[in-house]
Amino acid sequence: MAQIWAISLKELKAYFASPIAYVVTAMFLLISGYFFAMILAYGKDAGMMRYLFGNMSVILLLITPLFSMRLFAEEQKNKTLELLMTSPISDAGIVLGKFLATALLLLIMLLTTAHFPILLLVLGKPDLMPILTGYLGMFLMGCAFLAIGMLTSTWTQNQIVAAVSSFSISLLLWFLGASGSLAGAELGALMTYVSLNTHFESFSKGVLNSSDLIYYFSVIGILLFVTVRSLETRRWR
Amino acid sequence: MIEVKQVSKYYSHHQKAVDNLSFSVPKGTILGFLGPNGAGKTTTMRMITGFMAPSEGSIEVAGCDTVSQSMLVRQKIGYLPETPPLYPELTVESYLDFVARLKGIKSAQERKKRIAEVAESCWIGDVLKKSPGKLSKGYRQRVGLAQAIIHNPEVIILDEPTIGLDPKQIQETRKLIKGLGGQHTLILSTHILPEVQMTCDRVVIINKGKILAEDTPANLIARSAGVQQIRLQVRGPQSEIATLLQAQPEIENCMYESSDADLHSFHIQSRRIGIQAQLARSIVAQDWDLMALQTASGSLEDIFIQLVTKEGGAD
Numbered sequence: 001m002a003q004i005w006a007i008s009l010k011e012l013k014a015y016f017a018s019p020i021a022y023v024v025t026a027m028f029l030l031i032s033g034y035f036f037a038m039i040l041a042y043g044k045d046a047g048m049m050r051y052l053f054g055n056m057s058v059i060l061l062l063i064t065p066l067f068s069m070r071l072f073a074e075e076q077k078n079k080t081l082e083l084l085m086t087s088p089i090s091d092a093g094i095v096l097g098k099f100l101a102t103a104l105l106l107l108i109m110l111l112t113t114a115h116f117p118i119l120l121l122v123l124g125k126p127d128l129m130p131i132l133t134g135y136l137g138m139f140l141m142g143c144a145f146l147a148i149g150m151l152t153s154t155w156t157q158n159q160i161v162a163a164v165s166s167f168s169i170s171l172l173l174w175f176l177g178a179s180g181s182l183a184g185a186e187l188g189a190l191m192t193y194v195s196l197n198t199h200f201e202s203f204s205k206g207v208l209n210s211s212d213l214i215y216y217f218s219v220i221g222i223l224l225f226v227t228v229r230s231l232e233t234r235r236w237r
Numbered sequence: 238m239i240e241v242k243q244v245s246k247y248y249s250h251h252q253k254a255v256d257n258l259s260f261s262v263p264k265g266t267i268l269g270f271l272g273p274n275g276a277g278k279t280t281t282m283r284m285i286t287g288f289m290a291p292s293e294g295s296i297e298v299a300g301c302d303t304v305s306q307s308m309l310v311r312q313k314i315g316y317l318p319e320t321p322p323l324y325p326e327l328t329v330e331s332y333l334d335f336v337a338r339l340k341g342i343k344s345a346q347e348r349k350k351r352i353a354e355v356a357e358s359c360w361i362g363d364v365l366k367k368s369p370g371k372l373s374k375g376y377r378q379r380v381g382l383a384q385a386i387i388h389n390p391e392v393i394i395l396d397e398p399t400i401g402l403d404p405k406q407i408q409e410t411r412k413l414i415k416g417l418g419g420q421h422t423l424i425l426s427t428h429i430l431p432e433v434q435m436t437c438d439r440v441v442i443i444n445k446g447k448i449l450a451e452d453t454p455a456n457l458i459a460r461s462a463g464v465q466q467i468r469l470q471v472r473g474p475q476s477e478i479a480t481l482l483q484a485q486p487e488i489e490n491c492m493y494e495s496s497d498a499d500l501h502s503f504h505i506q507s508r509r510i511g512i513q514a515q516l517a518r519s520i521v522a523q524d525w526d527l528m529a530l531q532t533a534s535g536s537l538e539d540i541f542i543q544l545v546t547k548e549g550g551a552d
């Protein structure tokens with residue numbers, strides 16, 4: 001446990017020692033601030049935060065690969081993976097430590113937008129529940145993106161390649177639901193279920209479905225498991 | 238302490254990096270792993286540390302298998318890879334603290350104490366606050382050495398520890414390594430021969446993934462000390478010259494080296510002092526031309542070159 005935390009701490013230090021964390025957070029704030037202002041200008045109905053969450057989750061899709069791309073690609077390039085993989089910490093511990101760090105970074109980034117709902121609370125009486133569940137949904141979906149990105153990062157020592165693959169996979173999983181209607185009843189239902197986007201909708205409406213929670217937890221869990229396996233295969237190559 | 242049992246490693250079907258390697262390192266000894274570049278030294282060390290699994294065979298460190306009991310092995314090992322594993326974002330001090338945590342030193346006080354100790358023994362006290370990007374190769378190497386010993390491991394594996402150091406640092410590093418022997422078991426790889434002679438208790442010479450010799454440095458030198466290495470160049474019929482040379486009872490080993498038209502070179506080993514005179518006489522008596530005759534006494538260098546270049550030539 002102490003070792004897992006050591007990895008997380010080191011990753012967080014690395015994020016804040018390089019410009020990545022600041023630049024990405026600033027861009028995220030800028031773009032979501034723009035959307036927030038636009039939505040405020042156009043209409044003040046009850047669903048306004050829903051639009052914002054929808055927009056913010058697209059931004060997340062675009063920028064989370066920038067957080068996750070370095071996780072294993074950089075270790076391979078710096079030849080530091082050899083240190084991690086010969087230390088008394090399991091491969092699962094390494095993966096968990098790194099995931100914890102990026103998830104924490106994502107949380108920090110999401111919290112920098114906390115002034116949006118605070119502004120709404122000061123100026124009016126918005127429904128609190130959809131805001132809270134919306135943030136939870138964005139965090140969970142962001143974590144799923146990060147887990148995809150961490151997996152692709154184990155495949156290469158090139159961070160750009162890791163980011164592009166992670167972005168493509170995330171985007172495909174995102175759009176899978178939209179094309180579900182074309183694919184016939186059973187396959188279509190499956191595609192809609194697997195899609196990352198489908199399960200976000202209820203969160204942004206203020207509904208906390210256990211099935212949606214279970215979906216995100218399972219997706220993240222499976223991806224972390226595959227990442228551990230991907231790391232393990234290096235020993236046998 | 239370390240048992241390598243019939244270990245092979247294939248990177249692909251054709252590429253055998255390590256071929257049926259077996260050796261053991263008793264507790265407290267310093268083993269020098271000697272071989273030319275690409276001999277399989279790094280691959281073997283990676284397998285001992287558990288970074289890679291052997292394709293065949295098994296390795297035990299302190300009685301634990303490196304694959305099935307990897308976690309136990311890793312607790313006991315300190316490892317300096319070929320490239321010092323440094324993070325550009327972490328200063329030397331926070332890097333060493335991270336490694337100490339990773340190796341399982343829980344108390345912050347203990348970590349601080351160990352960082353101070355390794356900073357002193359590896360002479361990196363003056364760069365603790367610097368980031369590795371600003372360090373010279375020598376310093377990076379020493380920080381790498383410091384992280385390998387920070388948790389005071391029983392077994393220390395060093396892949397070319399003195400590479401990139403200046404002569405004075407090399408000397409000091411050898412002193413440090415020698416000081417680690419006794420309480421620790423060490424394997425260090427190198428292609429610098431005097432290093433082995435100065436620091437190691439035992440030597441394993443490998444080439445193309447196979448062991449060519451295993452002994453103490455002194456024994457290896459002694460093995461060839463009494464033996465004269467003679468190089469002969471004779472003009473004449475090759476097979477008859479070879480027959481004549483092999484017929485001499487005092488010649489222990491006669492290797493045919495090369496030919497240039499009817500000029501043939503041979504490498505001869507013999508313990509008999511003054512065998513040159515006898516050789517010269519018998520060659521001239523056959524009416525062949527003796528073009529050159531050189532003698533050299535043995536050193537580790539000779540054995541190494543001989544083993545590595547004449548693989549299969551010696552019987």
